Amino acid sequence: MIYAMVPGSALVINLIINWELFKKYGFSIKGNDEKKWVHVRYNYFVLAACGYFLVDMTWGILYEHKEVQAFFPFIYFLTVLYFLFMLLTMLTWTRYIVAYLDRKGLRNDILLYGVWSMFTIGLVFLSLNPFHHLMFFYNEAHEYVGEKGKNITFFLQIAFYTVVSIYMLYVAHKSTGRQKIRYKTVAVTSVVLGISLTLQILFALHPSYALGLIFGICLVHSFVQSSEKKEKEIHDHIASTMAKDYEAIFYIDIESGEYLTFAKSEKYMSINATALEKDFFKEAYDSIDECVFPDDKEYAKAFYNKETMLRNLEGKRSFSFKYRVMVNEKPRFFLFTVMHDTSSKHLIFYEKDIDDELNAEKINKENQKKTITFGQIAESLASNYDAIYYIDIANSSYVNYIVSNIFGELEIAKSGDDFFKESIENIPKIIHHQDRDAVCDFLNKDNLISLLENQKDASIDYRIIVKGKPRFTRMVVRKTSDSTHFIVGVEDVDAEVKKQMQQLRALKTEKELARRDELTGVKNKTAYKELEESAQGNIDHGMDYLNFGLVVCDTNNLKQINDTLGHAAGDEYIRASARLLCDIFVHSPVFRVGGDEFVVFLRGNDYTQRHELMNQLRSQVLENKKIGAGVILAAGMSEYKPESDCFVSDVFERADKEMYEDKQRLKA
Known part of the structure; x- marks a missing residue:
C-alpha cells in the first residue's frame, strides 16, 4: 500500500497542476497553429504520465495481495501496461520537445526516428514476452522477476534521455533570456527521467520512475508552463493597452479572407461600416462608398485588393496609408496600417484616427514660424x-x-x-x-x-x-x-x-568699397541695411539670446558750417564726428546712414558697457560745446527687447526718438 501511495499522490498532483491545460487546449486542434500544437503535445505527455501513475498505483495495490490467485491475471496485465505507458511517456515527451523547439532539421528527425524505433522495440519485446519472457515473468509465488529485455529497453531509454538532455543543453547555450531557462528546464527534466530509470533498474520494486516523472512535470510546470503563461498575460496586457490607441483592429486569414475584429471604439461604431467577418477585402471595399469622404473614395479603393495589399507588404514589416473617413457627418483623417503576423498566414490591419494629431502638427508648424523649439x-x-x-x-x-x-x-x-x-x-x-x-x-x-x-x-x-x-x-x-x-x-x-583681418585687407575690392563711406571710412547705409537684415533674420528665427543695441547720432550745426566756412569744412566736421564715434565704440561697427546721421551697432563688450560709453560720448560732446570746439553730436540709444520687439526698426525708432530729445537739449 505504501508503494501505491507514491504514484497515487503523483496522479493527484499531476491532475491539479495541469487540469487547466487539459481544459484549455484539449488533445486536438483545427488548422496548423504550431504554438497551440506545443500545448496539445504536452497534454499528450501529461496524459501518458497520468496513465502510468494510474497503472503503477493499481499494480502496487494488487501486488500487495499477490497471493490471491484471482488477482494474478490483472497483475500481469498491469505490468504490461506499466511498460507500455513508460514507453508512451518517452514517446510523447520527445514529440513535445520537437514541437516546443519549433525547428525542422536533421537533429529533430533523428530524435523522432530514434524514439519511434525504441517505442517499436519495446512493443515487440512486450508482444513476445508471454512466449519467451524477454521483459519479465512471475514465479510460482507470483513474485515479479525482471529479465534482460527489460534492462535493455531501460538502458536504451536512459541513453536516449541522455542524448535529449545534451541536445537541449546545446540549444539552451545558443539561446538567451527566459527561453534559455526554459530549454535548461526541459534538459534537466530529461536528466531526471534518465536518473529515475536508472534507479528503477537498481530498485525494481520501488516507484522510482513515478517520482522522477512527477518531479520533471513539476519542473516544467514551474519554469516553462507558468513562465509562458505569465509572459503571455503580460503580452496580452500590453497588446490590450496598445489596442486602446486604435479605433479598430482586424485579424485576417489571408487565404479565406475571414477575419476577427478587436478594439472597436465608439468612434468606429459611429461609422456604420459593414462587418460580417466573412470576407475582409470585399466588405472593406463595399464600405468605402458609405464611410469615406467623397474626394478620397477612388484613392481608398485602390488599397483593398488582396493581391495589391500583399504586394505593398513585400520586403516590408508594415505598410500604411491614410484618407478621410466620415465620422458624425464630418471628415476626419484615419491612418490604416497592415502587417503580417508571425506565421505569415494572417494579416493584422488596424486603423487610427489621426485627425487631431495632424491638426496639432499643423499648428505646431505654424508656431515654428514665430519661435523655435x-x-x-x-x-x-x-x-x-x-x-x-x-x-x-x-x-x-x-x-x-x-x-x-x-x-x-x-x-x-x-x-x-x-x-x-x-x-x-x-x-x-x-x-x-x-x-x-x-x-x-x-x-x-x-x-x-x-x-x-x-x-x-x-x-x-x-x-x-x-x-x-x-x-x-x-x-x-x-x-x-x-x-x-x-x-x-x-x-x-x-x-x-x-577673417576680420582678411576683410580689412580686402577693403580695396570693389564690393567692400561699395559698403564703405568714401568721406569718413566707416560703413555706409548699404552695409547698415545688410546688417539690419541679418539681425532681423536672427529675430525671426527666435535667436533672442543674441543681444544688441543701436546708437543713433546726428551732427549739430552742419548746415551753419557749410554756409559760413564752406563744404570742405563741413566734410571735415563729418569725418571728425565719425572718428569720435569710432574712438568711443571701439568694438562696434559705425555706419554713416545719411548726410549727417550715424548709427552704431552695439555688440560684445561695447554692448555690456553701453551705458558707460554713452556717458563718455555725451560728456565729450558737452565739453566740446562748453569750449566751443570739436564735434557736437546728438545721440540716442536703445537695446533690443526680445519680449516686445519684433523688428530691428523698433529698436531704431526708440533710439532715434531719444536722439531727437538730446538734440533739443543741446540746442537749448
Missing part, C-alpha cells in the same frame, strides 16, 4: 560654442559638454564638483599670461551673480595657448530661467579674428 535652441547653442558648462550655482558642481576640441592635449573633465576652483587651477595652464587676471576676476562666482542681476549675459574675450600659439576665445555666461544654474559657453573666435 528648445531643442533647436540647444542645437544652435551647441553649434555656436566649442564647449558648454552647466553649473549648479548653489554647490558649483558642473557638467561639461565638449562640442569640438579647442584645448589641444589638455584633458577637461566631463563633470566635476567645483567649476570655479578647477577653473582657477587651469587658468595658468591654458590662458595667455596677459589675460589671466581678467579671466580670474571674471570667473568669480559672486562677480557673475552680480553681473547677471540686471543683464541677460556677460562675456569676456581672451587668449588661450594651444601648442605654443595664442588663439582668441570668447566666454559667454547666462543664467537659466529658474536662476539655479549658470550656462557658460566657450567659443573659439580665432577664425573670426583672422
